[in-house]
Amino acid sequence: MTAKPSDTGYVVLDRSQAAGKALALVQTLTADLLNGGWSLVWDVGEISLLLGPRARHAARLVGPKHLLIGDWRPNGERTLSALVGLNRDPVALARAVTSEGWGNYVFFWRADDSGLRVLRDPSGAIDCAHWRRDGLTVVSDQWPAEIDALLPREVAIDWEAVGRMLVHSQYSVRHVALRGVRTIDAGGFADLGRCTEIAVWRPKDVFGRRYETDPDALVEVVDRTIASLTHGAPTVIAELSGGLDSAITVASLLQCKPRSGVQLVNYYGPWIEGDERAYARATSAHLEAELTEVAKPVQAVLASELARLGQGIRPAFQGVDTTYDADMAARLSRRRAVSLTGQGGDAVFFQQATPWIAADRLFRGDFGALHPRYLANVGRWTRRSAWAVARAALGPMFGQRPGMDDDPHPWNRATGDLPPAKRMQIRQLANCQVFWRDCLRARAAPLIHPFLSQPVMEHCLALPTDLLAVGERDRGFARKAFKERLSPMIRDRRNKGDLTRYYGRINQLSLPMLRKHLLKGRLAEEGVVDRELFSAVLTDDHLIWDGQHNRIVLVGVLESWVRNWEARLSRR
Structure with a gap:
């Protein structure tokens, strides 16, 4: 049975200001969730925390009314509990937590003079949506259908937000297209009682700090981060795409993990421009590690596959390569492994060729x-x-x-x-938040993106971009730092693989489904997409050569998301 997004999620309920009917409903829904495999891990001071049946983030008390979901790693000797004791001011505490440690976490606490306070870590690894109804405050990353009964009375599809996602899929990084539901940004601190939010961590504040021009310092940061993030994982599956970022990731991984606990996988396309096996083999040979090669099948996308990608609180745009997503998810499940990627490397190492x-x-x-x-x-x-x-x-x-x-x-x-x-660079880094979002891989196992961790982001944000592009080429500083670990074939490479023809063929095979799905769908009915325009776009000649190969499937995922949520909201 395919896992639902909410299976790995959390729900926090603050009942301190809730009315009688809301309290009764919370009791009933909590009982339903417990019967469905959820766990009530904390119920203190009118705040409850429930974790899904496949929750992968631990929760622990770090203060009298302070709860951490996820992992926080100190930079020095001070513990999180020590920071709680030293910082009575809530904003000062939030700033101390982000400056004196790092990790993938959401940090909650409640003060007597206000409502729930929430800090989301700068990486944005764990989502954080919230709303209020009848005095009840709900916070969650992926709430189950049972919680829909607690959604705001005004909840409905936000068609303006849907339209923006259609134009810029990155809009979904910080917006949920449901009226009355808001999200806390990565590095944001919210006082939900006062309905305020401020950014306690921003990339722009990192620039201007003292930076380290020694390339070895970057190697040390990346090695230390990957070692910390993969600690305790018996098996790590890393995709070796054939590019620079994944080669750096794997090279650092093998510094801290025995090869017996690492599986390298390369997915290759059927045409030469999308076949990166030669580069992946060069890296695996250089690192003396085995490589598994998987052919990307040329087959149509199914409506049922798009439907699965519409189940979460945001459209699962990270799953649009459906066969790859499903295959990697299955591998992760079979091995009970974690997934290590090089995503975000283009941003932190500065890949953009710009004057x-x-x-x-x-x-x-x-x-x-x-x-x-x-x-x-x-x-x-x-x-x-x-x-x-x-x-x-x-x-x-x-x-x-x-x-x-x-x-x-x-x-x-x-x-x-x-x-x-x-x-x-900062704009590109903000867009990289999409890599943390829902997909089948994320439902199957933890996704580890070390280049989007706070230590690596801060190290590279502090460096001027002309130094990151030293030698007047993309990611020049990273190439120099990791040169001893990189095959010359990767280190000196100046081009990238191209899967445009592959995805164009996938779109062509999917055309009958896409025409039915979109031309007779809700987006067309609401006028979000122009039915006549899409009818002209959804043709063999257009799709086979469309340079924005995944865009049409992204629209299909958005259509599935709308259908799923209209059905969920109608059952409230």
């Missing part, structure tokens, strides 16, 4: 940014003329900066005082 790095170099007072040789090198990398690079370098002096999103993530706000390429 704005010249402006960042000039921003820190290095006039080498205007040297003809540097301008020419950046121009070759970014495929622009040296004059265009020079204009970018001088652009901020004349008010020229990269554009921002219509609905920027809080991390992207108030970044006007940062150099332009650093702003681009």
Whole structure:
């Protein structure tokens, strides 16, 4: 039986201000959840915590009324309990927790003069949605259908939010398209009693700190982070895509894990441009580790597969490669393994080829940014003329900066005082939050994204982007830092694999299902998608060569999400 998103979830109920009917309903629903395999792990001071039948995050008391879900690792000797004792002010406590330790966690506590207070860790690994009804406060990452009865009275599909997700799937990173339901951002601290939220950790605040130019320091941070995140896991399955980021991840993993506890997997496409086995084999041979190679089948996406991806509180856009998602989920389940990825590496190590790095170099007072040789090198990398690079370098002096999103993530706000390429890095990092979201793999096992952990993010955010791109190439600093562990074939590689033809063929085979699913679906009925336009788009000729190969399947996932939640809300 396929796991539901809520099986690994948590639900926190604050009953301190709830009315009589709400209290009675909470008692009934709690009993139903306990009968369904949920566990009541904490019930103190009118606050209850329930964990799903397959919950993977531990919960523990760290203060009189302070509850931690997940893991917090101290940077020094001070424990979380010590921080609670030392910081009476709630904002000061939240800042201390994020500055003196790291991990994947949500931290709750209740004060006598206010409602529930919640801190979500800077990585954003554990989701955190909340709402109020009849004085009852509910907080959850993935709540089960039984809890739907406690949703706000005004709850309904937020069609404006759905429309935004259709245009920018990243909008789902910080929005739930249900009216009355809000989320706490990564690095955010919320006082739910006062309905306030502030960012106690932001990437922009990291930039400007003292940074370490020694490449070995980056290796140490990555090694230490991966060792900590995989500690206690008997088996780790790591995807070795053939690219730089996954090679770095695996190389660090093998520094702390015996090869008997590691399985490397490469998924390859049927056409040469999507077959990365040569690069994956070069890495595995260099690291003296075995590699499992799995062919990506060319088969249609099924409506039932899209339906599974619409079950969570957000559309499961991370599962749009349905055959890969299902295969990896099955492997993780069979081995009872955790999944280690290199996702987020493009952002933290700075993969973007942009002339704005010249402006960042000039921003820190290095006039080498205007040297003809540097301008020419950046121009070759970014495929622009040296004059265009020079204009970018001088652009901020004349008010020229990269554009921002219509609905920027809080991390992207108030970044006007940062150099332009650093702003681009932060925007890309905010978009990487999507990697933590729901998919079949996430339901099967913990997903570990070390490059999105707080220590690695902070180390790389502090570094100027022109140093991250040293040598005027993408991820130049990371290539230099890990050069001894990388095969020359990977270290010197300048191109990437391309699965456009593969996904185009998948879309073509899925066309009958997609036409029925979308042209007769709720998005079309509500006018969120233009039925005539999509009818023209959903053709063989268009889909086989569509460069945005996954976009049409993303729309299909969104359609399934809407159908699922309309059905759930109708049963309340």
